[in-house]
Amino acid sequence: MSIKALRIRVTGIVQGVGFRPFVYRLATRLGLKGYVVNLGGSEVEIFVEGDENSLKFFVERISVEKPPNARIDKVFVEWIEPIGFKEFLIRESGSQQILRSVIPPDIGICSDCVREILDSGSRFYRYYWNSCVNCGPRFSMMFRTPYDRENTSMAVFRLCEKCEAEYRDPSNVRRFHAQGISCPVCGPKTFVFDSSGRRIDVDDIVSFVAKKILEGHIIAIKGVGGYHIACLASRDDVVLELRKRKRRPTQPFAVMARDYKVVEDIAVPFPEARELLESPQRPIVILPKKRDSKLSEYVSPGLSTVGVMLPYTGFQVLLLREIPDGFLIMTSGNVHGEPMCTNITCVFEKLRDVVDYVVEHEREIVHRVDDSVIRFSDGEPVFLRRARGYAPEWIELPFNVAESIAVGAELQTAGAVAFENKVVLTQYIGDVDEPAQLDDLRKELLWFAKIYGLKPSVVAADMHPNYHNKRIAVEFSKEFGAEYIEIQHHHAHIASAMAEHGVGEDENVVGIAIDGTGYGVDGGIWGGEVMIASYTNFKRTGSLQPFTLPGGDSAALYPVKPLISLFVLAGYSEEEVIKYLEKEGLIKSLPYGAKEAAITYRLAKSGRGAVVTSMGRTLDAFSALLNVCTLRTYEGEPPIKLEALADSGNYLDYYPKIKHFNGRLVVDVVDMLNWVLSNMDKRKSDLAATVLRSLGIGLGLIALESVKGLRNTKNFVVCSGGSAVNTHIIRGIKHALKSGEIGVKLPRKTPPGDGGIALGQIVIVSSKVSKHG
Known part of the structure; x- marks a missing residue:
């Protein structure tokens, strides 16, 4: 028999998912010899030799039989000379980086591990941190690549005799060469403290914590990527106490349910929701x-x-099995405006007055990783936050990009690094106007640049003059000797959606970018924009009707201020506006009442303020007009509550007007304001639904007009920005474009909001560098 040999390199999610043990079993089953090894770029190399037919079958079965959590992007195969191996081996990992591959994200506990911790006959019975080759922490505990135990925070936990035996046993499908495994003997220990830092000795920590929660206490629990704060979600007094302690008056809390049946007890899941909820992510x-x-x-x-x-x-x-209701609040372990704690020192410094007890385990959290958040927008799942379970999987583009770094936006942001045709978004970082989040962004971007061996030639930042992360973009530019380029916010939003949906380097697309705040090239505050865009350039063809908004940051806190500005734009007198606000009780929502309203009116009337086309501020105004929300206590609260009201409403017979303004088309918001004022006898939910849908229709009509006569353009409109998740707005856009048989595409792999903007920054700067560099 003629012996032949193959060298195979596999990229994708192929480390930390049981890929090497799978390759070992496949090769030995086919009687092949050689080795499999993890390499430093998170890729896997396989050398295999044997008869030609077996080798070809081996290559075929790699993709067919791969482990459930593995993702194969590319398989590179070359015929080489056989060496004469006597067996097939899993070799010790190497640091050499030949190809780059995906760093494995954290994976939720699998059903097999759950079965073991519930089985009184198992040695893993009630072991809190049970995991196997198919599940458990990955990215959150990695110091470096490749993904091997010694490169993670599990390195300090030496395997006991039984775990070592299972680790070495090829027949043990779940634990053979599973890097993160442990048991009650050799794994991280768990402890309970009170809020003063005093350790409490208890026989069964879970039962102790469940008892305290049922008594109404609030508990910090260390998990995978940080601490949660847990308490009852069924008792008003407990939830209100948590709100008081966290200084979070109205922002929603997340709930963790025991199983899908409990989810159905408290929510009405969409058909696709179960698959998402029960997914490994x-x-x-x-x-x-x-x-x-x-x-x-x-x-x-x-x-x-x-x-x-x-x-x-x-x-x-x-x-959750010890909570009769089957559900608890499980919210981020942080104080308002600051990042989630990842170590016990932070908990005792920051959460001492928030929680009553702390559950601590010994495994170090290397990377802070928040829970990912997904919502459905007109039936499509979209990210609000991309983190645990998904980050740091890369986004593949239809073209190559420059080696580059993007620092993203200011709020709810993530950064990115790029190479070849890959963009790696960091996990959700948060609001980088806080020093701790800014440090996190810097640390994570440098980590990814080092892991992937990057020498960035360009660094991208938003053009807003006051964004805090511009400082680290300038630092990176100097450190790497890279060009520094600033990108317009909404161009980046549209470009991110373009890249995700396969728009080519030389193609145009019509895009709609809708959000709260983005710095415009004219110095105004944009946020309701229609553009014809390529990756290199854009032309603003339409927007919401602009208005002058005085007050700076306070105008975003008090929705009555943009309402006053709309009244000014509509031609109402100061006396009429004050009288209306007093009659509707809205004047009380301003800290200084009628005096502040009058000053706001006069400043807007004289044109002293920012010129705004923001969807966010427009929605704030209508939220105040309908008395839905008159104080913003968290990002996007007035529009979110307006959408919540609209969810129970019907669309009324109103169609928005479009008019010309300064060489572009604008949605006539004044006409919409007057229509609402003349229909205040209608149900508020109907008015809210109609306003949201009509704003979408208006932008959709402008997009439809913008498409006409364009060449080399996709037959769809991309829509992005924080407001692009609003179901009623998206329905309006789709309704307007339907007559032109033009589709609408939202980002699906990245958040439409600022958490995905770094992707757009990357493709824009790469295009600019390639065109002009």
Whole structure:
């Protein structure tokens, strides 16, 4: 028999998912010899020799039989000379980086591991941190690549005799060469402290914590990528106490449910929701609330939805089984405006006055990783936050990009690095106007640049003059000797959606970018924009009707201020505006009442303020007009509550007007304002639904007009930005474009909001460098 040999290199998610043990079993089953090894770029190399037919079958079966959590992007195969191996080996990993591959994300506990922790006859019985080759922490505990135990925070936990035997046993499908495994003998120990830092000795930590929660206490629990704060979600007094302690008056809390049946007790899941909830990624999924459930109204006050997730660690599984309701609040362990704690020192410094007890385990959290959040927008799942379970999987593009770094936006942001045709978004970082989040962004971007061996030639940042992360973009530019380029915010939003949906380097697309705030090239505050865009350039063809908004940051806190500005634009007198605000009780929502309203009116009337086309500020105004929300206590609250009201409404007979303004088309918001004022006798939910849909229709009509006569353009409009998740707005856009048989595409792999903007920054700067460099 003629012996031949292959060298195979595989990229994708092929480390930390049982890929090498799978290759070992496949090769030995086919009688092949050689080795498999992890390499430093998170790729896997296979050398295999044997008869030609077996080798060809081996290559075929790699993709067919791969482990459930593996993802194969590319398989590179070359015929080489055989060496004469006597057996097939799993070799010690190497640091050499030949190809780059995906760093494995964290994976929720699998059903086999759950079965073991519930089995009194198993040695893993009630072991909180049970995992195997198919599940458990990955990215959150990695110091470096390749993914091997010694490169993670599990390195300090030496395998006991039984775990070592299973690790070495090829017949043990779940634990053979599983890097993160442990048991009660050799794994991380778990402890309980009170809020003063005093350790409490208890026989069964889960039972102790469940008892305290049922008594109404609030508990910090260390998990995979940080700490959660857990408490009852069914008792109003407990939820209100948590709100008081966290200084979070109305922002919704996430809920963790024991299983899907409990989800159905508190929510009304969409058909696709179960697959998401039970997936290995275990995201928070935003679902409609179920009426008359045991869920406290204060979990998500003023909203028609609740964010729900299922347990993804053994500790959570065991805890939820001891809660009669089957669900708990499980929210981020942080104080308002600051990042989630990842170590016990932070907990005792920051959460001492928030929690009563702390559950601590010994495994170090290397990377802070929040829970991912997904909602459904007109039936499509879209990210609000991309983190645990998904980050740092890369996004593949239809073209190559420059080696580059993008620092993203200011709020709810993530950064990115890029190489070849790959963009690697960091996990959700948060609001980088806070020093801790800014440091996180810097640390994560440098980590990815080092891991992937990058020498960036360009660094991208938003053109807003006051964004805090511009500082680190300038630092990176100097450190790497890279060009520094600033990108317009909404161009980046549209470009991110273009890249995700396969728009080519030389193609144009019509895009709609809708959000709260983005710095425009004219110095105004944009946020309701229609553009014809390529990756290199854009032309603004339309927007919402602009208005002058005085007040700076306070104008975003008090929705009555943009309402006053709209009244000014509509030609109402100061006396009429003050009288109306007093009659509707809106004047009380301003800290200085009528005096502040009058000053706001006069400043807007004289043109002293920012010129605004923002969807966010426009929605703020209508939210105030309908008395839905008159104080913003969290990002996007007035529009979110307006959408919640609209969810129970019907569309009325109103169609928006489009007019010309300064060489572009604008949606006539004044006409919409006057229509609402003349129909205030109608149900507020109907008015809210109609306003949202009409704003979408207006932008859709402008997009339809913008498409006419364009060449080399896709037959769809991309829509992005934080407001692009609003179902009623998206329905309006689709309605307007339907007559032209033009589709609408939202980002699906990245958040439409600022968490996905770094992708757009990358493709834009790469295009600029390639065109002009």
